[in-house]
Amino acid sequence: MTKLAPVWVVETTFGPEPGPAYVLASRLGCLFRRVRMEMLALDSFLEERREPGLILTSGWRSGYAALRAGRRAGCPVVWCVRHEGRSASMLRSLPFDLVVAPSPAAPTARFCPTLGPMTLSSPAVLARAGKAWQERLEHLPHPRVTVVVGAGAYRTQEEALLMGKKLAGLVNRQGGAVLLVVRDDSKPDLTDAFITGLSETFLLVWRQGEPDEDPLAGFMACSDCVVAGGGDSALLAEVCVVDQPVFLMEREQDLRGVRGRLARRLVEEGHARFLEHSLAPWPRTVLDEAGRVASVLRSRWSL
Numbered sequence: 611m612t613k614l615a616p617v618w619v620v621e622t623t624f625g626p627e628p629g630p631a632y633v634l635a636s637r638l639g640c641l642f643r644r645v646r647m648e649m650l651a652l653d654s655f656l657e658e659r660r661e662p663g664l665i666l667t668s669g670w671r672s673g674y675a676a677l678r679a680g681r682r683a684g685c686p687v688v689w690c691v692r693h694e695g696r697s698a699s700m701l702r703s704l705p706f707d708l709v710v711a712p713s714p715a716a717p718t719a720r721f722c723p724t725l726g727p728m729t730l731s732s733p734a735v736l737a738r739a740g741k742a743w744q745e746r747l748e749h750l751p752h753p754r755v756t757v758v759v760g761a762g763a764y765r766t767q768e769e770a771l772l773m774g775k776k777l778a779g780l781v782n783r784q785g786g787a788v789l790l791v792v793r794d795d796s797k798p799d800l801t802d803a804f805i806t807g808l809s810e811t812f813l814l815v816w817r818q819g820e821p822d823e824d825p826l827a828g829f830m831a832c833s834d835c836v837v838a839g840g841g842d843s844a845l846l847a848e849v850c851v852v853d854q855p856v857f858l859m860e861r862e863q864d865l866r867g868v869r870g871r872l873a874r875r876l877v878e879e880g881h882a883r884f885l886e887h888s889l890a891p892w893p894r895t896v897l898d899e900a901g902r903v904a905s906v907l908r909s910r911w912s913l
Contacts (some may be wrong), residue, residue: 630710636665662680667689694843
């Protein structure tokens with residue numbers, strides 16, 4: 611396959627949330643074409659266009675449609691899974707040239723596990739966001755602490771208030787500021803209680819539903835550390851792209867499900883720590899799974 615061979619991305623839907631195949635394609639450093647699954651059934655579509663050199667896909671129906679197109683074009687097909695849940699043995703048995711999925715299992719020639727879901731967040735995205743936000747945030751004192759909360763960050767108003775006060779105390783010891791992003795504001799009374807707890811520190815707040823775009827990337831790029839509470843696995847993977855310390859607001863015993871398993875793995879591998887009594891940094895590596903997998907694909911198929 612030459613460097614000019616096209617990459618196709620085949621997914622079932624083209625909604626506001628990019629699928630894992632699209633996320634991976636965006637990190638390959640080459641042009642790619644998004645193809646609707648239904649178009650692959652038309653002979654005229656395949657005949658009138660240059661055959662792909664690599665197909666990235668996600669979802670069951672689009673995956674098998676992509677397999678048929680890949681066999682016809684004689685090109686590899688990579689199937690990308692968004693969430694953990696399927697067993698590694700089942701994923702390894704699928705007829706794709708490579709399966710990319712969140713999993714604690716070991717890699718094989720046809721299976722590439724990731725630590726959490728791949729996201730559009732990347733060091734390059736953060737660098738661009740940092741340039742855009744640097745001037746707007748320069749009046750805030752250091753250390754700046756980005757706090758992002760999603761669904762389930764706290765269960766009661768009392769718990770939210772105490773969490774806010776605890777965090778404000780840690781920040782105030784060093785004369786810093788909090789940059790708060792509320793990703794899920796479906797329970798505004800809990801959000802209000804959390805903000806009340808934080809109110810004794812320098813505070814900048816963005817809440818879901820406000821007219822401006824989500825500033826999380828810019829906040830993180832201009833901060834000295836990140837604190838995450840609640841949300842899903844994708845949020846954890848997104849914040850761990852930063853090269854600053856990452857803290858988890860929940861207690862370890864409160865973690866549940868897929869997100870809980872990922873949080874524990876992130877702590878075990880040094881990507882994050884539970885928030886206790888300090889915001890002190892420690893040596894950690896950037897978690898950029900989409901970038902890592904893209905490097906695997908470029909090396910294997912000479913993209």
